[in-house]
Amino acid sequence: MLIMGYASEDLIALLRKTREGAGMTQRELSQRSGVTQSHISQIESGKLEPGLSSFMALARALDLEPALVPRKLVPAVAGLLRAHAPLKPGLSESTRHSLSRALKLIESRRAAQGESPDLERVLDSLNMLRIAPLTAEDAVQLEAALRMITKTKSESPKALREAADVLTSLRNKVAHGRATSPRPAYALDEDDLDA
Structure with a gap:
């Protein structure tokens, strides 16, 4: 689950880190999400701000679920995510x-x-x-x-x-x-x- 309280650069960086941690190329992510590879490249390089539908498609293709969380519950959700995070995010x-x-x-x-x-x-x-x-x-x-x-x-x-x-x-x-x-x-x- 992504916590929508960060600046868009942080969210884009999280998507990129998750993609790289999974060993997935931009092309593979494009095939899974339906977002063109050129858009993914532009989004990751900061040249293009993703629309909500593109962002949702990319996140879901990476097995992430974007969610709106009440502000006062963000620390609890963040702590829960940290507690359940894998020790090694990707394969060597x-x-x-x-x-x-x-x-x-x-x-x-x-x-x-x-x-x-x-x-x-x-x-x-x-x-x-x-x-x-x-x-x-x-x-x-x-x-x-x-x-x-x-x-x-x-x-x-x-x-x-x-x-x-x-x-x-x-x-x-x-x-x-x-x-x-x-x-x-x-x-x-x-x-x-x-x-």
């Missing part, structure tokens, strides 16, 4: 390269042998994880799964299944959030009426 260059190579291998195997449930799981997971913000621990798991795929060239059905399991688990963990520590049932405070 080597991981992005490995991910691209793994995607090409899986696509070529799919073209040669046809579809299979494991291939589809790997493709779906890799496509989601390519743009998801990952913690350092998540990135290590992703790199291990990518090594399984690229070292065996995804020829081994067992290795492919193991990689699919690891990637699906990681994708679900990222998509559904981190597990929070359980609270004891007897811990009733005045603020915690739902415990």
Whole structure:
């Protein structure tokens, strides 16, 4: 969620940082958002002020949700966002390269042998994880799964299944959030009426 209380330069800088952190090019963002690449370039360089519809399309293509927040709630929302921010906003260059190579291998195997449930799981997971913000621990798991795929060239059905399991688990963990520590049932405070 974006907090609309910043100057437009800050919002544009946040969009650019998010795009770069996801390893997404302006062309890819253009395809996802429907905003032309030249407009994105001009917006990011400060030569063009984005219209509201363009800004909303760009933000949503980056999995951000612009929202109007009452001014006195901005500190609370900002604190909540900081508390849930990933430790590592994007993938390293080597991981992005490995991910691209793994995607090409899986696509070529799919073209040669046809579809299979494991291939589809790997493709779906890799496509989601390519743009998801990952913690350092998540990135290590992703790199291990990518090594399984690229070292065996995804020829081994067992290795492919193991990689699919690891990637699906990681994708679900990222998509559904981190597990929070359980609270004891007897811990009733005045603020915690739902415990």
